[in-house]
Amino acid sequence: MSADRALRDPLDDSVRDQVEAALAAHQGRPGPLLQVLHEVQNRLGYVPPAAIPIIAEALNLSRADVHGVVTFYHHFRQAPGGRHVIQVCQAESCRAMHCDKLTEHAQRKLGVQLHGTTADGRYTLEPVYCLGNCACSPAVMIDGELHGRVTPDAFDALIAPLS
Amino acid sequence: MNIKVYVPRDAAALSLGAGRVADAIDREAQRRGLQVQLIRNGSRGLFWLEPLVEVATPEGRHAYGPVTVQDVPGLFDAGFLEGKAHPLHLGLTEEIEELKSQQRLTFARVGVIDPVSVDDYIAHGGYVGLKRALAMSPGEIVDAVTQSGLRGRGGAAFPTGIKWKTVLDQPPQQKYVTCNADEGDSGTFADRMLMEGDPLMLIEGMTIAGIAVGATQGYIYLRAEYPHAQRALNEAIAAARASGYLGSNILGSGKQFELEVRLGAGAYICGEETSMLESLEGKRGEVRVRPPLPAIKGLFGRPTIVNNVISLASVPVILAKGAEFYRDFGTGKSRGTIPLQLAGNIKHGGLIERAFGLTLRELIYDYGVGSASGRPIRAVQVGGPLGAYIPESQFDTPIDYEALSAIGALLGHGGVVVFDDTVDMAGMARYAMEFCAIESCGKCTPCRIGSTRGVELMDRVLANIDRERNLQLVEELCDTMLHGSLCGLGGMTPFPVQSALKHFPEDFRKTVQ
Structure with a gap:
């Protein structure tokens, strides 16, 4: 998408405001791109394609450079996620405590596969490779809150209050 | 009189309900009109007892755990504020056998102090090492670290003092101290616990490193999966700065050291030191070819110390108690x-x-x-x-x-x-290859392509398609990855695969249902 076309879309005006605020918070520090992208994602929930040319121009990088960084890191999202992001750990320690079964349960319960977002935009289900809660496996993170020793029943109880 | 009650703010303790327990204790104390001072400490690391609640009494700290919200009124009824008996009472914390039998040097304060209080840190022996270091020459500090025998705790086990010496020996210029806090290995959480439970020790260690090699700027590269550690570190850095332990004139010595936490973005490879440096510079976390070593040309092309959290956090003890004290363990x-x-x-x-x-x-x-x-x-x-x-x-x-x-x-x-014994080791070997394929930075072929071919080969082995021939190919692929990869990700992914094949061959030859 060209920068000109991005500017014509009224939706992108709010994107531009948020991206510029993110740039203002980190520009001027050495090597700020990752921190800018974090700030954009914190503000908008994802890094929209329209943000790329704005960031590239401000940091004197090519759009390819910025795109390359956004796509390299698992954390950055290029499309909006669900209202709740649910991460189920898939790493060895959680495997030893049968996170495969928990993952199957979560997929069934939410009606969505790993990496997917439910049709109603409520949940995004993601794999994650270690939450550092390995003495309390299996671990799940919901909207930044960590949970340990998560059984399928406990998972249901954690999901129940989410709207 | 205020009674001190400790409920951890450690992420793992919170994951088991410590936050709700702290709130419940606060509410119950107010309801009963009791003066309770809640301190949110780190975790003692006894996770089967978390949430572990401690109460300070004249004879020491009494522990209760694992405590649920439902237990809280009963604890008050039983008189836990005076350390009295209750089914969850574990006695004095220091006397819990699993804790007593440990030799805690790096984790001596974790779970004991308020992690973001400089006063509490100093009251428990903090900043003694920095004060010693300020009275020493850079060469003497580096010598102490070398003499201690400390080796990199991130995994590579390279002697820390030798790394520091290389940075010290570079001509004066902008130098950096970077802390690798991208603790991505499954089964590890020591960095996280330390950063949440005693972040000032890491800050002190990095400050000493900066003074030792002439670096004025430090970065902690923290994985995005650790939001609790991020909060603790930022609070502790602000507290250290406010007390004159960070900034342009540390304790009036004229020495300067600044510190910033930078977040990673969910890439395991960024735990590899050159990839971490790329990421700190805001780039794709692709591995650099060595030489040059980061100690010579590291962050932004400048001489840079890259050390793991635990390595840096071991330094204050070495300076405070001497290299021999540490080396004797x-x-x-x-x-x-x-x-x-x-x-x-x-x-x-x-x-x-x-x-x-x-x-x-x-x-x-x-x-x-x-x-x-x-x-x-x-x-x-x-x-x-x-x-x-x-x-x-x-x-x-x-x-x-x-x-x-x-x-x-x-x-x-x-x-x-x-x-x-329910583990399927062939499945774990497949997973090792899959993980490498997901996390490969893509720079070198043995890792990028090899890991994907490895998953495909393992799928054929598991489906009993031409099994012995494919197992032979797995062995050959492992050999190629081991010798041809640019860094440890591709170069070490063969270890879990080969060890599973060697020790558990029967799992690779099961009858397909």
């Missing part, structure tokens, strides 16, 4: 203590800091008390996703760098993941 070429992390299918998982030399069996059965499922333990993986699987027959191996290396394993960052 341990065995052979593995000096000092190692914070081991016991995880996976284990009854008593947690953090055990001991001098090198404890055996795996002692760790798993004396500290861990066997599997969580109650079934026999079949294997442990030591050192994260790139570490070897070790069978029961080798559990008497002492935990030190050389002894593990001698059986084809590695200690890595000290994580030990326990598996019971």
Whole structure:
């Protein structure tokens, strides 16, 4: 998408405001791109394609450079996620405590596969490779809150209050 | 009079309900009109007892755990504020056997103090090392670290003092101290616990490193999966700065050191030091070709110390108590203590800091008390996703760098993941290849392509398609990845695969249902 076309879309005006605020918070520090992208994602929930040319121009990088960084890191999202992001750990320690079964349960319960977002935009289900809660496996993170020793029943109880 | 009650803010304790327990204690105290001062400490690392609530009494701190919200009114009724009896009462915290038998140097304050209070830190021996360092020459500081025998705790076990010496020897210019806090290995959480439970110790260690090599700027590269550690670090950095322990004139010495936390973005490869430097510069985390070493041309092309959290956090003790004190712990070429992390299918998982030399069996059965499922333990993986699987027959191996290396394993960052007899080792070997494929930075072919081919080969083995020939190809592929990869991700992914093949061949030759 060209920068000109991005500017014509009224939706992108709010994107531009948020991206510029993110740039203002980190520009001027050495090597700020990752921190800018974090700030954009914190503000908008994802890094929209329209943000790329704005960031590239401000940091004197090519759009390819910025795109390359956004796509390299698992954390950055290029499309909006669900209202709740649910991460189920898939790493060895959680495997030893049968996170495969928990993952199957979560997929069934939410009606969505790993990496997917439910049709109603409520949940995004993601794999994650270690939450550092390995003495309390299996671990799940919901909207930044960590949970340990998560059984399928406990998972249901954690999901129940989410709207 | 205010009674001090400790409820951890450690992420793992919170994951088991510590936040709700703290709120409940606060509410119950108010309801009863009692003066309680809640302190949100780190975790003691005894996770089967979390949420662990402690109460300060004249004879010491009494522990209660694991406490649920429902237990709170009963604890008040029983008089837990005076350390009185209750079914959850564990006695004095310091007398809990699993804690008492440890040798905590790096984790001495974790779970004890308020992590973001400079006063509390100093009251428990903090900043003694920095004050000593300020009175020493840079060369003397580096010598002390070298003499201590400290080796990189991130996994590579390279002598820390030699790294520092290389940076010190570079001509004066902008230099950096970077802390690798991208603790991505499954089964490890020591960095996280330390950053949440005693962040000032890491800050002190980095400040000493800066003074030693003439670096004025430090960066902590923290993984995005650790939001609790991010909060603790930022609070602690602000507190240190406000007290004159960071900034342009540290304790009036004229020395300068600044510190910033930078977040990663979910890439395991960024735990590799050159990839971490790329990421700190705001780029794709692609591995750099060495030489040049980061100590010569590191962050932004400048001389840079890259050390793991635990390595840097070990430095204040070495400076405060002397290199000999630290070196007297341990065995052979593995000096000092190692914070081991016991995880996976284990009854008593947690953090055990001991001098090198404890055996795996002692760790798993004396500290861990066997599997969580109650079934026999079949294997442990030591050192994260790139570490070897070790069978029961080798559990008497002492935990030190050389002894593990001698059986084809590695200690890595000290994580030990326990598996019971329901584990499918062929499935774990497939997973090792899959993980490498997901996390490869893509720069070198053996890792980028090899890992994907490895998954495909393992799928054929599991489906019993031309099995023996494909197993032969897996062996050859492992050899190529081992010798042809640019860094440890592609170069060590063969370790779990080969060790699973060697010790558990029967799992690769099961009848397909």
